[in-house]
Amino acid sequence: MDRRQQKTRAAIFAAFNEILTEKSYHQITVQEIIDRANVGRTTFYDHFETKDELLREMCDSLFRHIFSDVLSAESTHDFSLSDGTSRMVITHMIYHLRDNRKNLLGILACESGEMFLQFFRQYLNNVFSSYMPTSNAREVPEDFLLNHISGSFVNMVQWWLKGGMKESPEQLATYFEAVTQPILTQKEAE
Amino acid sequence: MDRRQQKTRAAIFAAFNEILTEKSYHQITVQEIIDRANVGRTTFYDHFETKDELLREMCDSLFRHIFSDVLSAESTHDFSLSDGTSRMVITHMIYHLRDNRKNLLGILACESGEMFLQFFRQYLNNVFSSYMPTSNAREVPEDFLLNHISGSFVNMVQWWLKGGMKESPEQLATYFEAVTQPILTQKEAE
DNA sequence: ATCGTTTTTGAACAAAGTGTTTGTTATTAA
């Protein structure tokens, strides 16, 4: 990739990230982004078709980074959401989230980011679906449960960010276990 | 209130509702609303400062309607989220939601409505907080739990709407019970 | 039915944003 392209993309991403900490996504204009990134209007539209695509690309790379070693760990060990081993994975994920708080806060914390949340949940559905214990003796459908678990995680992260991230990742993992474990294990002894 | 005002407000609300079923909130313009409602530009801004305020007012009246008898029932009977009596309340709420599906679908179903969801969760926090069983022997903080419960409900409704509302309110109440009951009752026997 | 008040209205407005085009200038990789 051309060095100029790299620089342009980096500048746009950085500017976008910066502005996201100041105002909500929908209030941000392309004009603002290119002003802050110090690139020409034409250049922006050369790289991204719309503002939405910029967000999508940013979320994608962020997720890939956050879940990179979680997803690779999945192959070596055999984790499951329904036993204690999941706590490690969850803790890991939250540590990554905390490391990226500068990127996240702007997108997630305030009232904005419905698209980000959508992407987030979607991504989590994929991640969690491989950890779901297989049990057909449930009183709720599989996809409802998966949606519930992913939603609970996103919900928790949102709550955490809004409250100033006072809890440690280990603590959060415990909370998460406390609200998901009882549901997942209840019918396993069938 | 002046008859003209009533008519104007009704027309705007109706138009807004209608357009919400066609596109997401952020794509809707004031221009579109006043065209459809057939009112003057000036009139719109006489009634609502911004498009956001229109949404907020609409959500408010919708919630008040949906939860009206739920909130009044609260005073007569003594419900709690942690026992079987809650199922009635939940079922009731979902029936109301289904009756208002025309209003809800547009706002909630598609990718839009982050503000609506925010209002919804906020409202639910108030509703649920009075049903929360008091137990200080929990491994998770009270406000985390409340946030989790409200979030789970909103999450479920979203899942339900997206899936075409195939499940009956009773069934949904059972699902909700299945994912909240185990958490709320686990430490009650202290 | 009339009268003073309130509401609605259209037209026009500046300001800001969008996405595209065009020709020019820099930068790059070879």
Next chain:
DNA sequence: TTAATAACAAACACTTTGTTCAAAAACGAT
């Protein structure tokens, strides 16, 4: 060095926003 590629500024037509103003219409009360 050179040919390709990327960035650029300027200008574009277009849409949206929120405000102002004076005139017309609808209203409630007498």
